[in-house]
Amino acid sequence: MATEILMPALSPTMEEGTLAKWLVKEGDTVASGQIIAEIETDKATMEFEAVDEGTVGRILVAEGTEGVKVNTPIAVLVEEGESADAAPAAAPAAAPEPAAAQAVPAQAAAPSAPAPVSAPAPDTSPDWPEGTAMKTMTVREALREAMAEEMTRDGEVFLMGEEVGEYQGAYKISQGLLDQFGARRVIDTPITEHGFTGIAVGAAFGGLRPIVEFMTFNFAMQAIDQIINSAAKTLYMSGGQMGCPIVFRGPNGAAARVAAQHSQDYAAWYAQIPGLKVVQPYSAADAKGLLKTAIRDPNPVIFLENEILYGRSFEVPDLDDFTIPFGKAKVVRAGTDVTLVSFGIGMTHTLEAADRLAEMGISAEVIDLRTLRPMDTDTVIASVQKTNRCVTVEEGFPVCSIGNHISAVLMERAFDWLDAPVINCTGKDVPMPYAANLEKLALVTADEVVEAVRKVTYR
């Protein structure tokens, strides 16, 4: 049977091209793979190979023809013994069948994200039963306990990173874990973030549940391709077949006097990526309950800690097994005049500001987001519907910050309840300086939060 040779699409963007030159003539025999023509695309001149074998029965488009649309028949191939006359007439060629990909208009029926909900229903259930006995512990101890409990619970959980084993952790978060679980499950790596992150992601593809400790998240930039392109996207790209249950954890943000390359808050970076979950706890109870949830979660979780908070003590429920769900913000302090939204170390400045505001007679409601993806915006909106004012607080850079996102959500979903513009208190738009006085100026402060609240409350 005669087959039509169609003008090929030779690049992802080609719609038409010039048939520059025929390398065969009517009556020639061609083999599969033989170059039969040269075609100029929008990018380059390309050689065009025959797909089938046969004899060139008829050439339909002469060489030198410009603007030949993709899928236009350009020649007819006939089989051995078949007459060229069997070939269909040259013109007018049947209208080329549109490629299926083009048959459906691009704008067709992509459903939009779930419609905004005007009446939010925040989850206000307590994190642990009332009357639970409490114990005091540092964030450091809480993190260590969470890992030890989960490694005891599930033999497929292991810890990997620089100095997590024999050194007992650069910040002592993994202290004692090597003794407890052995070198098979507490693995010291060479200083090679890109490589060991990829290995851990591969192990998670293989069904294990790695915890990757980055000595600090600054170093994870060496590995960010594996975190985003491999860990976060594979479930989607595989149509739901391949999961990646993994936790990336370590200190994030400014510590003290370690300057630009060691002082960056990555909250907004990772919170932007679909496929990742992002957690940034403040208290020891949240650190413990959220890390246990992260380790059990079947998705890649970014768990952002803070060096300054490691040594702080908090009350933690004295329970054998307690977790805190993702996507549930916490109203840390109830108030009526303004809503303060923060997370992680930002809570330190926020709570200090709330105390001072109380002395000034301003009642601030303080919300700790705890998880940034999924983000519990319902709790924020419900609060703003009560206070009509909002200030956000974080240590990260101001451009495209978490606060910017909250402002946008409030504009869309709570505009009518706002009595003042939302103000974002953030770190300054500069690389972190080393000098003590400059570093102080670069960070967000309780003073700035108080000042912002005075502005939005017109006091």
Add this chain to the structure above:
Amino acid sequence: MATRKAPAKSNVSREELLGYYRDMLMIRRFEEKAGQLYGMGLIGGFCHLYIGQEAVVVGLEACAKEGDKRITSYRDHGHMLACGMDPKGVMAELTGREGGYSKGKGGSMHMFSKDRHFYGGHGIVGAQVPLGAGLAFSDKYRGNDNVTFTYFGDGAANQGQVYETYNMAELWDLPVIFVIENNQYAMGTSVKRSTKSVTLFGRGEAFGIPGEQVDGMDVLAVKAAGQKAVAHCRAGKGPYILEVMTYRYRGHSMSDPAKYRSREEVQKMREERDAIEHVRELLVQAGHASEDDLKAIDKEIKAIVNEAAEFSKTSPEPAAAELWTDIYA
């Protein structure tokens, strides 16, 4: 015109040779069809064909056992067919349809099959190398004797993460076979224009990883080397490197102007070293198959490929609601 040298006689059985012939031809015909569908606009974006390199995956798959894993780059159609994935599902993924392995959401470069232990299909050059070592890590952690075939090209061999991975794979004795498919061109840059250290397998020596160079146009040679590498890994001796010398007949992707090598060079490889022709000659020479037998196989494969192409055209596009699924488990 250059001519082929007659192959040396082999003691390989008829069934085994026929299996290789069939598997390699399947890849070639599938890829030719994919190229055709691309030309018709049914396949979009990037599409990297495996034509010419068929003996690499077919030879190595002959060394695999159930539970062994494989992972590769974006030039992945051949690997998927060789490990037993359904041509219909692969082709339908190329056309971005619901019946594709990733429901149309991954495309040519990002396809997976948990059943066949195929872990992608990765679009970032070299990223699959630590991932492959990680898969091997999971087998070692569980204490089984499975291995992971981690394929990458001569281009990826210059990525830093490959050497980070070599270091840890040997340090931890991971059962991973690093298969460098040296087709001599990283997109349009020949090996000689990208490094002075052109013996790629030899780079493992710095980390203590043994390796060797293999004729990738000879499926029997690939299999023999693969068996050695697999035995090394299964015995718990750590990783092994195979640098398989091969050649891609087509462009890097579909939009390759082919200005970096001569037409004669490509033609010479096709005529003198073609891996499928090599097995065909072995079969005919040994009297294992007549021209008619081989034609029958050809016809059978064409039918399977045509069926796959038909399926890839008729399978519907994914439902619009699929946009929002599979983001979180």
